[in-house]
Amino acid sequence: MPVDAAVRAQEAARDLGLRRLNPGQEAAAVLVLSSSDRVVNVQGGAGRGKSAALAPIVAIAKAEGRTVIGVAVASRTAAQLGRDTGADTSTIARFLARHTRVIDGTARPAQVARVKAELAGAVIIVEEASQVGTRDMERIVRLSNIVDAARLVQTGDIRQLGAIDAGKPFEASQQAGHATAHVTENLRSRSGQMKAITAALDRKDTGSVFALLKSDTVEVPGTHVTSTVAARWAALPREERDATLLLTGGRAMRTEANLAVQAELKATGEIAGTGTPFTVLDRVNATREGARQMRAYQPGHIVEVRTDLPAQGLVRGDRGVVTGIEGDRVRLTMAAGGDKLLRPARLAKNLDRDAVSIYASKQVELHRGDRIRWTDNDPDRGLDNGVMARVEEVGRGRLVVSSRDDGIVREIHSGDRMAERLDLAYAINVHVAQGVTTEHGIVALRSSERKLLTERSFLVALTRVADRVALVLDEGRKVERGIARNAGDKTSALDVAGRGQAPGAIRLPEARSPLDRALDHYAHLFLAAERMREEGGRLSPAETRDLAAAAAAIDRVRPHAAEDLRIVLDRSPDPARGLEQAAPGALRQVWAEEGRARTDPRTYADRFVADWRAASDDRGKAETWRSEDRAERRLERLEDRMMRQPALEKALDARMPEQQLRMEGPGMGGSGRDRDQGMEL
Structure with a gap:
């Protein structure tokens, strides 16, 4: 019962020497102790006393003989959670690596039984949950379900900095209406x-x-x-x-x-x-996807291999200096001698750890009395990144x-x-x-x-x-x-859907289907072609054929499939970033929604008008010629759709009989600005 949970939480806080839990802290403790949901959220800004609310929960769970494990992206954050609450802690990377086979279903029965015995009925706390990407959170949830954990508590603040990896599951969970306690009283600020x-x-x-x-x-x-x-x-x-x-x-x-x-x-x-001079390593790539991009590799950068890459002739621990770029390959002069070639695009996307890390070297001078921080972890000696x-x-x-x-x-x-x-x-x-x-x-x-x-x-x-x-x-x-x-909001996969579309329910990652791969392939080729045009280049005949073949492949799924995908990409303020951060299947979802909209003339016409207004506004607000050029190409594609689809023009006329849409653009007897004025409703 909630009343019993509140009493137990307050008694545990008193026994720990903490002050009485305030209403928000008590509500968080009651939610965790009495909810029928496995996954619950504790949302609260910095300095609101979330850890103080968790400490009595940890004490109660341990008194019941339950395992309590706290995890966080940063080892420093995990260690602080342990000091504040008494939970055993780990980084998320180490926690997931330890249980990879159980999560993936490849563990032997004896290993599964051992992990279930350890974590059955456990309380798992994810600290600073806003920093956790979709893939890692999904694996934590999956493990919790496999071992029948009593509770998975996500705690953090959705207003603070988000995950470096793809997705924002903590925010999506709250938006989807999952059980959330709000801790709001400011306890940190003194003045x-x-x-x-x-x-x-x-x-x-x-x-x-x-x-x-x-x-x-x-x-x-x-x-x-x-x-x-x-x-x-x-x-x-x-x-x-x-x-x-x-x-x-x-x-x-x-x-x-x-x-x-x-x-x-x-x-x-x-x-x-x-x-005393020290040569130190300054991390260049922040994400695993970043390591797959050629632009991350510059001459002089140091590349460390973090996992075996047999197909590329590299093993964990190899280290080399970038000495050249050869097409899609990076030439590395290895510390052990000789040169090797790395193909970043062939690094696996689905690893739960970095395949390689890229650093720039820099010089620092140290003196007695200097303040330093560690930039990597050494768990054997208790050295935590950021401490x-x-x-x-x-x-x-x-x-x-x-x-x-x-x-x-x-x-x-x-x-x-x-x-x-x-x-x-x-x-x-x-x-x-x-x-x-x-x-x-x-x-x-x-x-x-x-x-x-x-x-x-x-x-x-x-x-x-x-x-x-x-x-x-x-x-x-x-x-x-x-x-x-600038709110600093992160573009999630669902944001690719564009303006005005209601977000769907939170979805966990799923295996990439052939259709997902085909959509992703065409999207990347299309955006690469757009970047080339921005830079004044032209597609080679081979690149033109590849783009056409990729479009034809998805057009075979249904008519206008490639055009619908271009529409979705045009709506995104940063389509390349959106693709990089998209969870598996997310692009297919918004593409499919665009296909459904096409079947409803009224909806399709409304979206067309909204897209035209957005592109016109973006062109008017453009601060660089590149952004203006991109907005112009979006307008040209919209104009082309109008010319090729009489049904669309008819639907637009039916929606706005008092204001006929005048298409006066290049080659049509009028200026681009006149065309915009005709579309401003």
Whole structure:
């Protein structure tokens, strides 16, 4: 009963020395303890006390003899969840790798029985669930069903940064109406200013946030942003520095700020003028799909093979430097000697781990007293990606550091793989910061980093801070407008359906059918042809034949199939990204919906008008000739449809008898702008 669950949760919280659960926390505990659903959601913004709500649940489950396992994308996040709740923890990658055969149905009966004995009736908690992609979440759900877990709890905040991998299942689960508890009381913010800022962020009121921060905002020329941030931080008393985090939008500004802080500390004599140089690896590819793209490989990049690739003559542990690009192949000069060729497009799509990792090398100089962070995991030594440490000693082929989390001192010798998996950490970028808490913060923003100025990243940056935050930026109004105009929402597979279409129910990934592959093949060829036209190129005869053959292949499924797919792709603001992030089967779903719309003249006509308006608006708002050219080609394809389909023109006339659609375009006796005016209803 819910009343019993509430009483048990409050008693467990008291026994743990926690304060009384607030209504939102209690509701979350009751949902997890008493729901009849296996999968439940706990939604709450940063600093709302989600972990405090989970701690009594963990205690109750353990008292009942249940296994409780917490998983997260980042090992640092998983470890923090364990400290906060008492759950055993793992990264999602390690958790899924351990149970791969059970999930895939290839495990022996004895292994299945062993895993069921371990996890039957278990409580599995997915922390920062907004960062988990569809494929990984589906595999966690599948395992939970196989072992008959008592509960799978997804907890996080859909307003924060989303998954790097395809999909946004946590958000989709909530939209589909799955059981969700909302934890809303702000427990992190201590100062009146931060409470007001967080409330404004909850309302998505960017203007009020900047107004509240006006007295703590410094505006400087763009080239001075990072040096100003560094000087402000270095001027703080040492104990206050330790409680103050520097936050940047992107990696480039992060590097600039770290070097600027070192320069300030050298100037005051706090660190030596000359340090010990280290060559470290800076990750280039963020996704597995990114490693399949040729553009990820540049001369000088370092490629590490993370799994055996027998078809390409590579094994796990191989490492090489990119020394050439030869068509669809990358030439690697191997550390062990000799050259090998890698074909990125042939890397498997369905691996649950990276096939290869791509890095750029860079130089950092370390001194005694520097703040660093690890950029990879070493589970054997308890070194977690993102965890910070202080350099205690450096030189003579050794590096001695103390963890800022637990104070443990560790020694890294020359040749140790972790000696090149580190970076300076006076400043961190927002993507690294999600899940971090700090007393004070200084946020550096630059108006030129337009893609990084989003509501989501701004929210993550500010909600790291409990007490006091300052902004350093170049052009305040531009920065504010950039954030207000860019929500930073991720394009999911269903978003490819375009404007105005209601989202369907959340679907789990399924095996790729021949039709899925045919649609995907044509979509990629079509978009490649569009990119070539944007760059002023022309398709070769062979490429033209391939495109026509791919269109004919899906046209054999039903009439106008290729055209319907082009319509779907034209609706997407970023079709290439949408394809990259689409879950298996999603493209087929929206393509099939377009085919159904074609059978209803009224619906088809309404969609045509909406598509024309959208393309016309995009052309009018275009800021580059490339985007204007793309909008023009969309309009030309719409015009061509009108000319080839008398039934469509008839339906349009029937829908709008008082406003005949005038098609006055190139070759039709009028200008393109006249044509637009005729279509503006």
